Amino acid sequence: MYLEHLHLLACPRCRGDLLCVRTEQARDDGSLLDGALGCLACQKEYPVIGGVPRFVPRENYASGFGLEWTKHARTQYDSYSGLKVSEQRFLGQTHWPRELEGQRILEVGSGSGRFTEQAANTGATVVSLDFSYAVDANHASNGARRNVLILQADVFAMPFRPGTFDRLFCFGMLQHTPSPRLAFQALPGVLRPGGAMCADIYKVSLVRTVLQTKYWVRPLTRRMNPDRLYARVRRWVDFMWPLARLIRTLPKGYAINWRLLVADYSFLGLDGAMLKEWSYLDTFDMLAPRYDRPATLTTFRRWAVDAGLTDIETEYTPHGVVLRATAPPQPSAL
Ligand SMILES: C[S@@+](CC[C@H](N)C(=O)[O-])C[C@H]1O[C@@H](n2cnc3c(N)ncnc32)[C@H](O)[C@@H]1O
Incomplete structure (x- = not known):
């Protein structure tokens, strides 16, 4: 630091x-x-x-994420994959300008830091926190940048005074906490009055959730030792790969592969070793998290209303539901 x-x-x-x-x-x-x-x-x-x-012990309920982002420290970085996936999601979800020099951005739940890279590219001062030891992977990629500070900390006890940040974003994290509602409600207080926030959460839909086979096996896998589970996931993906390759040639075949518990990102144009690397990563990511608690768009919106946020916008995206809002005129007590 x-x-x-x-x-x-x-x-x-x-x-x-x-x-x-x-x-x-x-x-x-x-x-x-x-x-x-x-x-x-x-x-x-x-x-x-x-x-x-x-600010928290190295090992905790998010240690599976620590392992995941250590093994795949660069996998989803645009600067590694050559894609523009993280840039498009960062700009597309936040609606923020590309230049934010002079502002302070907080990122909550940063994983290996693929969005930290994007936020830092705006020129803003970026504080990026995660509960797991994935922060080490983030530090290896982004820690040398003069405008970046990386912390291992908990969204439920953040090390900031009220009103410290102009903007905050929280991607892919809320559903992986014991209480997505309370985690969400911890966020606005660190924004200055009128500050901008953007968060997303997996979408709950009865039919989709029942059809999502990951929820059939998670009661077992979420309790497994992360190292052992990761080894099994690799063996499963390797075993299924010839079949997955065939299924991928069908219309929307990649969606069938997801149901077979083989994460398939061929629709992004990935192939070869890179496609398999993403598959190891996100198959593990489906099965390992201790918590996976999606919400409906209506519920997500209600949390924002209850937190006193204004200018609330919500939309469905391939990642779930995205919410953009403005902090209330007075910073709330943390
Ligand atoms: C699916 S990853 C998303 C990482 C990154 N935002 C991305 O989309 O690539 C979810 C992250 O949330 C973090 N997380 C879970 N509970 C947390 C908490 N209480 N406080 C901060 N981060 C937490 C996990 O450690 C994990 O790295």
Whole structure:
């Protein structure tokens, strides 16, 4: 972390100011690699490990995501795949301009950081947090950028003062928390009055959910040791691959493959080893998360109304439901 970003943080327990209280490894460019931050008010200390301040234990209910994004640290990055998938989703969902220099953006639930890269490209100062140790993968890709700060932290106890950010986005995370509603409601308070937010969530639809075979096996797989599950997923995808290749030639065959628990991104134009890499990643991503709690568009909208947000817009996308809104005129107490 660059110490010039320290003023953006506050103690998640008491909102006191944080200081660097221990330096074990630092660089001449003003970055702290290993050491500790301490709260001036309550004296609580938070380690900085590998350039990332840690406000939660390394292992927790999201450790499967830590494994997933360590194994596939670059797989879905546009700068790796050559696609524009993350850029299009970032700009298409947020409706934000490409240039945001001088603004502060918060990303919640960043995984390996494919959207951190997009947000950082706007020139804004980007603070990006995730509950899992996927933050190490994000740091390896984006941590050296002067306008990026990466944290291992929990959406339910974020280390910020109210009103710190101009904008925030939260993609692919809410359904993977124990309470998507409470996670959503934790977000607006860190925005300045009139700040912009954008979040998405898997869509619940009775028919779709019943037909989604992942929900048939998840009661078993969500409890499995992530390493063991990942090995089994690879074996399953390898075993099914010749059949999946045939099915893919049918009209909308890729959708059948998803039902057979083989994530199939051939519709993006991927092929060969890259297609298989995405398949390992997202087949595991279907089965491993401890929580997978989708919502309806109506429910999602109601959360936003209850949080006092204004200018609420919702739409269906291939990823579920997207919501854009503006923070209320007064920052709420966190
Ligand atoms: C499906 S991944 C999405 C990653 C990234 N946004 C993307 O779309 O590529 C969901 C992420 O949410 C994170 N997450 C789950 N619970 C969280 C919490 N309580 N606080 C912060 N992040 C959380 C997980 O660790 C995981 O990396």
